[in-house]
Amino acid sequence: MNHFELRVQAIGAVKVAHLYFDLKNEKVNKFNREVMEEFGNLITTLEQKGKAGEIDALILFSKKPGNFIAGADIQLILSAKNAAEATELARAGQNLLNRWEDLTFATVVAINGTCMGGGCELSLASSAIVMSNDPQARIGLPETLLGIIPGMGGCVRMPWKVGIAQAFDLILSGKTLVGEKAFKVGLADACLQKENFEATAITWVITNIEKLKRRERIGREPALGGMGGAMGKLLESPLMRAIIYKKAREGVLAKTKGQYPSPLEAIKVIQEIGTHYQANFRGVKRDQALIAEAEGFGRMAATDVSKNCIKLFFLTEGVKKANGLTDGKTVETKKITSGAVLGAGVMGGGIAQLLADKGITVRMKDIQNTGLEIGVQSALALFKKSLKRRAITERQFQQKLNRIAPTTTYDGFQSAEVVIEAVIEKMEVKQAVLKELENFVHDDCVIATNTSSLSVTKMQSVMRKPERFCGMHFFNPVHKMPLVEVIRGEKSSDLAVSQVFQFSKQIGKTPIVVKDSPGFLVNRLLMPYLTEAGIMLSSGVRIEEMDPALLKFGMPMGPIELIDEVGLDVGDKVGKILNDAFGERMTPPNTFEKLLELKRLGKKTNAGFYVYVGEKKIKQLEPNIYSIIGVTPIANKIDAQEIVDRCVLIMINEAARCLDEKVVETAQDVDLGMIMGTGFPPFRGGLLRYADSIGVKKIIERLKELETKYGMRFKPSEALLKIASGTGSFYS
Ligand SMILES: NC(=O)c1ccc[n+]([C@@H]2O[C@H](COP(=O)([O-])OP(=O)(O)OC[C@H]3O[C@@H](n4cnc5c(N)ncnc54)[C@H](O)[C@@H]3O)[C@@H](O)[C@H]2O)c1
Structure with a gap:
């Protein structure tokens, strides 16, 4: 199938090739196996035309409204069985983009929609990037959000184009930039009006043809850490680079608590690449740098974190296509104004x-x-x-x-x-x-x-x-x-x-x-989690051990802090409703009563278990909290794993009941709900992916142990036992 269309036309003295990308039967353009093959053949044609002097400049457009190139097909990444296969995959992509970069004429991408990942990497391998000022035109490298790193030259060419500091800003956050911003940081060489974009982009190429042929930078020099200017040189000095690497690493660790390896890998790879790239980085140095990148990509693609992040990506993509109805039903809805x-x-x-x-x-x-x-x-x-x-x-x-x-x-x-x-x-x-x-x-x-x-x-x-x-x-x-x-x-x-x-x-x-059932999904699962934290607290488990244990597990905050965040009054109300509906297993702990009486309702009253100081509401544990709630804290009463098990396995048990009662239709719904509604760690793939990673049978054994120690609320539910005796997993 032809996904690319090439037309060469003389405009004045300039021979301009118009290349259109339109992946058939898909809403967005992406690099899948078939496209990679066709693109390889196309480059062979272009190499010949280049040699024959038939083209002076090529402009790549997308025919998809709102999309330029969405990136590499993520299924392709999932299909790699191990790190070596993933590295090979990256090498194949890199080789294609090297050939694109080495074409003997100017190549310009004209971006009028989303341009992500592999699309951005193709753009970086082009002579120039032109974007429209349409807010839909966005460019970026979101790979680290999927637990991988850019693997088709993004780690090599992004620092080269915008400087290491700016490249980190983009690669480590996975954020995307609109045309104006991309131009400002030196990533796009021009940002043009969205009206008549195609014609304006062609005019821009003709106007700049001499510079493009000489491969001169047309857009702005990067402001920080780039290759140009005295300041840039200073910032690219080994000392400054070392500082940038260190700061980047500290920033990532503060944000991810070390739970996501990919941004750290990106820093490591870019640091290694830094030793390979120089002002003239084409040729041998380029290859060494790209090999370092491909190996880093391979290492990351093989991690469970990336597999979970990618599965989550597919879940959210699934929501995009869904309409909220089952059995293939459709109704006509409208855009609300x-x-x-x-x-x-x-x-x-x-x-x-x-x-x-x-x-x-x-x-x-x-x-x-x-x-x-x-x-x-x-x-x-x-x-x-x-x-x-x-x-x-x-x-x-x-x-x-x-x-x-x-x-x-x-x-x-x-x-x-x-x-x-x-x-x-x-x-x-x-x-x-x-x-x-x-x-x-x-x-x-x-x-x-x-x-x-x-x-x-x-x-x-x-x-x-x-x-x-x-x-x-x-x-x-x-x-x-x-x-x-x-x-x-x-x-x-x-x-x-x-x-x-x-x-x-x-x-x-x-x-x-x-x-429509009590607590719906998220509150019904969250309440046993918070209740268990309250019960642990009343038995003397210290807040200073409990909250960090769950933070380390990957929750965005510990359960006691979360109670403060939700508000003790709100929690009390929902807790009572769930207790009425589900009985003994959802009995609220008495730990909260004293704070309710004192109107210490949590963050909104600047005091709960924690106090929140000043305008920025800086959080500190209330120094007298244990005497206020009448508890004697006992250091190391139970270990961190037991704290996590008590809080998390009780939710898994309840989630099995929810599925059985059809509160939601699928395990995917539970995982999306928990990740999006409570911040359950995405790198674990969601509550039920986490359950599957332990094994339902093992969870049942552990619940039985907890039941013996702490009571019937841990009794494995009929629904969970049914899963264990059936497929043995939530996802199959
Ligand atoms: N606060 C939360 O965390 C949270 C989260 C999810 C859902 N909810 C739900 O959202 C709803 C509102 O909660 P909230 O926290 O915003 O409450 P709130 O007390 O802050 O606000 C309720 C508002 O409703 C107004 N009101 C009362 N009767 C009204 C009437 N007849 N017509 C118009 N306005 C009227 C009140 O004057 C008040 O401003 C509740 O159903 C609550 O369960 C709350």
Whole structure:
């Protein structure tokens, strides 16, 4: 199949080759085996044309709207059985890009959409990179986010093009840059208007043809650590480089706590490459550098971390294609442009801010002006932060803020396509509000509730059109937490569920569909985890041992800190609901009562188990915490592994029940929910991938030991026993 199309045309005296990439039957361009082969043959043709003097410059375009090249096909990476095979794979890709780089005419990539990984590496091997100013045109090397490192020359050519410091900034974070920013740091050689981009890019090439032929840098010299200028030379001195490597390593360790090997490997490889590359780095030195890179790539591709990160990537890709319905059902949903939020408190304010940020006009209604004021102020604070970080311009700041219309009436609700209810957590209040709301909205309006613990089915029972209603459970803080649980009530229509599912994606969230049952998925799993921490604490296990044990396991924070973050009052409420629903195994510990009495509710009151000092809320363990809660701490009462087992295995046991009761459909849903909703360590692949890595039978043995020691809450569930006697794993 022809995925590339080549046309050579004389423009004035310049022979310009237009090359179009359009991977057939796919939404995005990527390098899979077939494309690599065709690209190799194409380069052979280009080499011949180059020798024959038939081309002066080539411009590569993509025919995919919004996408230039998504990168190498990740399945290809997964297909490598070991480090040596992965290294070979990288070498094959590198060889192709070397041949591309060595073409005797100028090669220019004209990027008007996402250009990631292998696409960015092809761009770096080209004579120049031209980008459009369309916000969709983004370039970057996200490999470390997948647990690998760039393996087709990215580690070699990125530092060469933008300097080591800037290359680290891109490679270690996996972030992408829009055209203007890419131009500013010297990665793109030009950033052109998105209107008539193709024609403008051709004109740019013709204008710069002499420089391109001489392989001169056209874009800016990199500001820091680049090859050019006296300052650049200084920054590239061995001493400065050593400092940059050290700082980069420290930064990575602080961020990842050493749990992700790939950014460290990238630093190591770039450090090694540093000894191989010089101003003229083509030729032998290039090969030595590339071999170092390919070997690093091979080492990383063989790790469990990269396999788990890649599987997680496929999970999120799966969500992109899903519509929230099962059995292949489809309904027609629409892109939302106008919405409304009821209740302007912590969550309502956060949701309104998010909608406005994503370009949706939003009415935000509360019964009191003080509520509205809180909502507006919290949105304002977030937009101000973006402005300060220069993530948005002053104009965008105003536009975003203007999209939120605070109100105490239902004026304007007629035009809302979606309304999200986020009033206080009381069934009577919510039912009354929903009944009232239906008098003011359009018949097609979809209504969702952000309840975290009440029955969606019960709520919709009072509605005139209950089918238009479902749950849309955001997590706090809304702008940070990526998960939305879409709750299907008994009367929720496919349309309502699918519309809210698609809408969640539209505003940048990852949705999972969950059955209407107490605690839905995430809170039902999280509560036993927090409860167990409370029980351990009351038995004398020290917070100073418990929180670090779970941090080391990879959780973003320890369970006691998380209780502070959630709020002791919120936890207490949800805990009681789950205790009512599931009985003894979810009995809340008494450790929290004293703090509740003292109104030490956690971070929001600047005091819980920890105290939060100053404007930055610096966290310190309350010095008198044990006497306040009436516990005698006992150092090393149990070891770190037992702390982790008690907290994590209890969740696995509960997750098995959730699957059995069809709270969610698949193990994938559980893993996505836990990673996106609680920050469960992605490098472990999720709660149930972690379970599979230990083995369900082993987990059952361990649960039985814990049951003997600590009680029935650890009793292996029927659902878990069923899995053990069946396939023996959650994923097969
Ligand atoms: N806070 C969290 O961490 C969290 C997380 C997920 C979901 N939730 C859910 O979100 C909802 C709101 O929680 P919150 O923490 O934002 O509460 P909140 O107390 O901060 O805000 C509730 C707001 O609703 C307003 N309100 C009350 N009655 C109203 C009415 N009839 N019409 C309009 N506004 C009314 C109140 O004045 C208040 O401003 C609850 O259902 C809660 O369970 C909360």
